[in-house]
Amino acid sequence: MPQLVFLPHEELCPEGLVIEADSGTTICDAALDSGIEIEHACEKSCACTTCHVYIREGMDYLNENSDDEDDMLDKDWGLEPDYRLSCQAIVGDQDLVIEIHKYTINMVSEKHKIGCF
Numbered sequence: 001m002p003q004l005v006f007l008p009h010e011e012l013c014p015e016g017l018v019i020e021a022d023s024g025t026t027i028c029d030a031a032l033d034s035g036i037e038i039e040h041a042c043e044k045s046c047a048c049t050t051c052h053v054y055i056r057e058g059m060d061y062l063n064e065n066s067d068d069e070d071d072m073l074d075k076d077w078g079l080e081p082d083y084r085l086s087c088q089a090i091v092g093d094q095d096l097v098i099e100i101h102k103y104t105i106n107m108v109s110e111k112h113k114i115g116c117f
Helices: 027-033 067-075
Strands: 003-006 017-020 052-057 083-085 096-100
Touching: 003 027, 027 096, 067 083
Parallel strands: 003 096
Antiparallel strands: 003 017, 052 083, 052 096
16 A cells, blocks of 8 residues: 655644555545545535645656646646646555645635644
């Protein structure tokens, strides 16, 4: 089972977190299942960019971006080549190092629960 290393995020996971995730799950679902309440305003339907993450290590081990994902990422500001929508990035069989972006284009946060287990 691959490990997902979430780097510290001031609000969502101040200490960072290392989890194991099943191959075939999305980064967003793995984070949510582990208590990291990553924003996902569109309920993971690839219709916003609130769940975007920076893949620090392991980008080559994720599924390819879809055209819809690329179109959504094009709307976000500060885009870098290794950004992915966590709701669309499917974990493969290798470890990943992930940074949750500090900002979203959401004007209002839909905070459900904050923190890590």
